[in-house]
Amino acid sequence: MSEHARPLRERLAERGIDRVLWLVLPAAALLGMLFVYPFVYGLGLSVQPNEGAPVIGNYVRFFSDDFERSTIWKTLVLAIPAAVVNVGISIPIAYKMRGPVRNKRLITTLLVMPATLGTVLVAEGLIRYFGPIGWFNQFLMAIGLIDGPLRLTHNYVGVMASLIITGFPLSLLLVLGHASGIDPDLERAAATLGAGPSERFRRVVLPLMLPGITIAFILAFVAAFSVFPSAVMVGNPAGETRVISIAAYQAAFERFDYPMASAIAMIMAAVQFAIVAFVFLLRGRLYRGSTSGGKG
Amino acid sequence: MPQPQLERLAIEDVSKVYGDHIALRDFSLDVAGGEFVALLGPSGCGKSTMLNCLAGLLPLTSGRISIDGERIDPLPPERRRFGMVFQNYALFPHLSIGRNVAFGLESQRVPKAEIGPRVARALHQVRLDGLEDRYPAQLSGGQQQRVAMARAIVLEPRLILMDEPLSNLDAQLRTELRTELRRLHQDLGLTTIYVTHDQSEALSLADRLVVLRNGRQLQIGTPATVYAEPADAFVAAFMGYRNLIPARRRSGGNGEVVVELADGGVSLRGVDRSASTGEQVVVAVRPSDFAVVPPGEAGDSSTADNSITCVVRVVEYQGEENAVEAEAPGGLRLHFRTTERVAPEERVAIHVDASRLLVFGADE
Numbered sequence: 012m013s014e015h016a017r018p019l020r021e022r023l024a025e026r027g028i029d030r031v032l033w034l035v036l037p038a039a040a041l042l043g044m045l046f047v048y049p050f051v052y053g054l055g056l057s058v059q060p061n062e063g064a065p066v067i068g069n070y071v072r073f074f075s076d077d078f079e080r081s082t083i084w085k086t087l088v089l090a091i092p093a094a095v096v097n098v099g100i101s102i103p104i105a106y107k108m109r110g111p112v113r114n115k116r117l118i119t120t121l122l123v124m125p126a127t128l129g130t131v132l133v134a135e136g137l138i139r140y141f142g143p144i145g146w147f148n149q150f151l152m153a154i155g156l157i158d159g160p161l162r163l164t165h166n167y168v169g170v171m172a173s174l175i176i177t178g179f180p181l182s183l184l185l186v187l188g189h190a191s192g193i194d195p196d197l198e199r200a201a202a203t204l205g206a207g208p209s210e211r212f213r214r215v216v217l218p219l220m221l222p223g224i225t226i227a228f229i230l231a232f233v234a235a236f237s238v239f240p241s242a243v244m245v246g247n248p249a250g251e252t253r254v255i256s257i258a259a260y261q262a263a264f265e266r267f268d269y270p271m272a273s274a275i276a277m278i279m280a281a282v283q284f285a286i287v288a289f290v291f292l293l294r295g296r297l298y299r300g301s302t303s304g305g306k307g
Numbered sequence: 308m309p310q311p312q313l314e315r316l317a318i319e320d321v322s323k324v325y326g327d328h329i330a331l332r333d334f335s336l337d338v339a340g341g342e343f344v345a346l347l348g349p350s351g352c353g354k355s356t357m358l359n360c361l362a363g364l365l366p367l368t369s370g371r372i373s374i375d376g377e378r379i380d381p382l383p384p385e386r387r388r389f390g391m392v393f394q395n396y397a398l399f400p401h402l403s404i405g406r407n408v409a410f411g412l413e414s415q416r417v418p419k420a421e422i423g424p425r426v427a428r429a430l431h432q433v434r435l436d437g438l439e440d441r442y443p444a445q446l447s448g449g450q451q452q453r454v455a456m457a458r459a460i461v462l463e464p465r466l467i468l469m470d471e472p473l474s475n476l477d478a479q480l481r482t483e484l485r486t487e488l489r490r491l492h493q494d495l496g497l498t499t500i501y502v503t504h505d506q507s508e509a510l511s512l513a514d515r516l517v518v519l520r521n522g523r524q525l526q527i528g529t530p531a532t533v534y535a536e537p538a539d540a541f542v543a544a545f546m547g548y549r550n551l552i553p554a555r556r557r558s559g560g561n562g563e564v565v566v567e568l569a570d571g572g573v574s575l576r577g578v579d580r581s582a583s584t585g586e587q588v589v590v591a592v593r594p595s596d597f598a599v600v601p602p603g604e605a606g607d608s609s610t611a612d613n614s615i616t617c618v619v620r621v622v623e624y625q626g627e628e629n630a631v632e633a634e635a636p637g638g639l640r641l642h643f644r645t646t647e648r649v650a651p652e653e654r655v656a657i658h659v660d661a662s663r664l665l666v667f668g669a670d671e
Contacts, residue, residue: 199364200397200455202384204411204462214410218401302400 050280057274069274079275082255083282089167089242089254090235091286093174097182097231098224104183106216109190119187126180133176134244138164141172169245170252174235181234182227189223190216193302219302225294229287236283255279309496311340312465313374316498321370323356323522330356332522334370338500343492345501345513347545353522354502358468361500363387374465385414387466390459390497394471396451398443404430404454405439411462429461430454432491449480453487460495469501473508485511506545510534518542536580540589540667548591549642553669556586564666566590568639573615577664587669594630596663597643600656614658617641619649633657 023029060068073079104122108115125133141147141163148160163169193216201211239256246252255275263272316338323331331353338344346354359365361372363384372380379387398407408426417425430436433453443451452472459467472488473481489512492499503509509516510530518526518533518541526538537543540551554566557574564579566588581588600614617633620640628646633655635641643657 194395194397196393196395196397197399199362199384200391200393200458201399201410201414202364203362203387203389203391203468204458205385205388205414206410207383207385210414215399 053273082258086254093235094231101183101186105187105190123180130240173241185227324368343499345509347509348519352519390464390467392469392472429457433457543591550592552590576661581668591665594642597657
């Protein structure tokens with residue numbers, strides 16, 4: 012029988028197109044309603060500025076106003092270091108904990124606990140602990156290390172601390188999940204081949220952990236980039252921690268300029284997309300396959 | 308055959324204890340250069356523990372390991388210059404075959420110009436020429452294990468350690484690779500310690516066997532010795548003596564002994580291999596050493612013709628012969644192999660030559 016004589020349905024089925032594909036529909040509809048529609052709506056709104064300005068008027072206004080434009084940079088200098096620190100701390104901990112460790116469950120629970128607290132509780136804790144009359148400053152003053160309290164909240168440091176406390180658990184879980192899948196025999200094999208501990212980490216474990224590290228970094232960055240509550244509560248929302256989400260909030264709910272707020276949301280999405288795309292581009296050049304050394 | 312790189316590997320009284328579990332107890336072994344020694348035993352017998360201690364992947368609890376008088380047990384694995392082949396291959400999945408084989412050479416700072424030719428030669432030795440640019444996931448299990456061997460031999464290690472390297476392969480590939488291993492060993496004169504639970508693998512590959520159980524060495528000897536003269540009932544069971552029958556010693560002397568099977572009143576003559584003269588003994592017979600007595604010649608379980616009458620229960624057709632499970636008086640299960648056609652529920656008498664019936668002490 013020639014290729015064309017076979018029924019269309021059979022040929023489509025070979026390419027994975029059959030009735031089962033209808034099952035994708037509910038998920039596709041949900042995604043459409045939750046993501047695609049608001050995005051398209053927001054994009055449309057952003058190019059319909061108030062007061063009959065030109066189509067890209069909101070974008071021009073955002074980028075020509077230094078107070079607004081600087082929010083991109085203020086957010087990036089929070090989000091990128093926070094993501095780097097969270098993932099950076101996760102790597103050695105995950106490396107140590109990937110094998111059998113005593114009380115692993117307890118340790119993991121303790122490390123992951125902060126994620127369950129929520130930003131508001133963490134912010135309150137930070138103020139009580141690191142604030143001007145918090146225990147930390149009182150302790151440092153009591154032992155005579157400092158004369159006046161250190162300013163650790165309501166500025167960049169406070170927001171960074173909050174981002175690390177709430178973001179680290181997620182990073183650790185992601186990196187640990189990936190590292191646990193690395194066959195311990197690979198490191199043993201590397202040892203018998205003459206590689207010392209640091210060489211084993213550099214040439215075997217780290218390359219195999221990198222895909223997990225990449226994903227953890229991306230998620231940590233995206234989560235930190237949309238920081239809002241802690242930037243207000245433990246930051247300085249009028250100054251150094253006026254992040255881009257605050258700019259969007261003020262446009263929408265203080266000035267009721269929805270088109271401008273939509274434009275800021277679009278800019279936010281574009282910046283995140285650019286960073287994520289850049290990281291994926293780097294990742295594409297790295298090994299991505301199995302983390303076991305053969306049949307297990 | 309090339310000269311081996313070591314003259315004598317001495318393992319002295321090595322023990323490994325985990326909490327209150329003794330994984331290995333006073334293991335001692337002298338290995339001559341170029342020798343192929345197999346550590347044989349069921350899982351949990353301590354054979355892999357010993358191998359990992361040799362590789363430096365596990366610290367010893369006590370004892371010492373030395374090569375030509377130089378102590379190596381305090382050295383970390385990366386400084387022992389051994390090659391190791393793992394059961395699950397343990398190839399680096401993110402590196403090409405060429406980079407996998409080159410890994411050790413790069414670690415040991417071998418000049419770049421030398422690495423390429425040495426990798427090619429090692430791959431040639433395991434018959435994988437030209438696969439340098441593939442990745443482990445693109446190879447079959449057998450090919451992956453060959454790469455693992457190439458990765459170990461490219462370093463020209465003084466000792467090769469193999470941890471059940473053939474266990475993950477299917478039966479046909481296993482036999483093929485077994486021959487390959489033996490050939491590599493002969494061609495390169497590599498001193499090899501090989502861990503396995505498969506007696507046929509150990510018998511066919513090794514110059515010497517060490518049989519282990521519960522962390523103890525039960526017997527050390529050439530394959531022929533261990534096969535023909537197992538030291539105790541456990542080693543016998545491992546060497547294919549599938550029938551292990553509890554019995555009582557009745558009389559004996561000069562290496563011969565007459566035993567009475569514990570449940571049935573049958574008496575048999577056999578070779579006395581027990582260390583003591585205790586009454587409780589275990590009789591060991593290989594299934595292939597029983598022969599069906601032609602009907603009419605059968606005397607009922609007489610000592611003179613050394614036979615047992617039993618009822619056939621299960622017959623497994625295995626091509627050239629049948630594997631039979633039969634029930635002797637007293638519910639005793641016996642296994643034998645025969646080319647005769649027998650059917651379930653048939654009564655047969657099976658004979659065993661007195662020289663093929665080994666008698667061990669029951670508590671040894």
